[in-house]
Amino acid sequence: MPSAETSPVSVLDAKRLFAEWKAAPAVVLAVSGGPDSMALMWLAARWRHALKTGPRLLAITVDHGLRKEAAREARDVKELARALGIEHRTLRWRGEKPKTGLPAAARDARYRLLLRAASSHGASHVFTAHTRDDQAETVIMRLSRGSGIAGLAAMARQSDRGGVVLARPFLDVPKARLIATLTKAGIAFADDPTNHDPRFTRPRLRALMPVLAAEGADARGLARLASRLARANTALEVMTDGAERYLASINGAASGSFDLAAFTALSDEIRVRLLMRAIDRVGHEGPAELGKVEALLQAMDRATAGKKPGGGVQLKQTLAGALISIQNQRIHIGPAPRRGRRMAGLP
């Protein structure tokens, strides 16, 4: 491996990695006690010390209450934070723990706690220590689930989460460099056994990474694929904005309804995105799944293909809590009646 892939991250490198957040008022560092986030705390502290003015740093560890070692790991983070002159808090996930989908529920709870803590401490950003290796694993995970372009674009370097920005300064940094950084600095870190537990999907896919790398699909290539797809996704979203404006301009003021002929003339990718946006705006069952929106588009095309313009209902279907219908040469998308509720006046 070339040394650029394994060399410790220097203070100068850290200055470049964190440069764009110099003017933030305060930043929350999400520190689990694992190698990546311990390196995040160490490097962010050194970066901050070298600045005259810069953000206040607050490290937060979430104890999910799932492993007995977690409390000790949180104390180890606190100890390093104190040595580095950084404030630290441990937050506990107290909610009900589900029997299935535990990693996803823990992640949701973790982000909720981190973002809430950021808001209450006046922090504009939450930094996580996701690395290029995490990005590559995410690509493989999304690939195995059949994601589309948006999903394969994987994690964004920055994303707005209700007023607080979630930022990943190490998204292009190999994990090996962070471990080398800690080794050089003599900093110990925790090894979470869940990261190797074959009962969970991510560790199973992680175990495949060396095999894929040996075939040429290494973390660098997979992360590059993600960033190319992120670029394509941004362009497609801009085109979808344009298509929305075009349909609104020929629509008059009617929202939630499109002219059928104008919609049909657009490309499939843009039509899928338009449907998804319209459904997500009014649906009450969470985001529509890509595969289901694609099936809806096919059903719409079948219902209207070769038909003379008429006044009848050509299609009526619900998806993700939205009701989609084609009538009078228009597509209508509105909220679906909620399930399990009796309509007034009906038995």
Ligand SMILES: Nc1ncnc2c1ncn2[C@@H]1O[C@H](COP(=O)(O)OP(=O)(O)OP(=O)(O)O)[C@@H](O)[C@H]1O
């Ligand atoms: N319990 C936690 N408390 C605070 N932040 C966390 C916690 N778990 C994860 N994170 C944040 O999310 C990022 C990605 O999580 P992931 O589970 O992939 O990492 P990890 O295995 O816990 O360890 P590492 O610190 O080496 O990344 C971490 O780098 C860290 O910034």
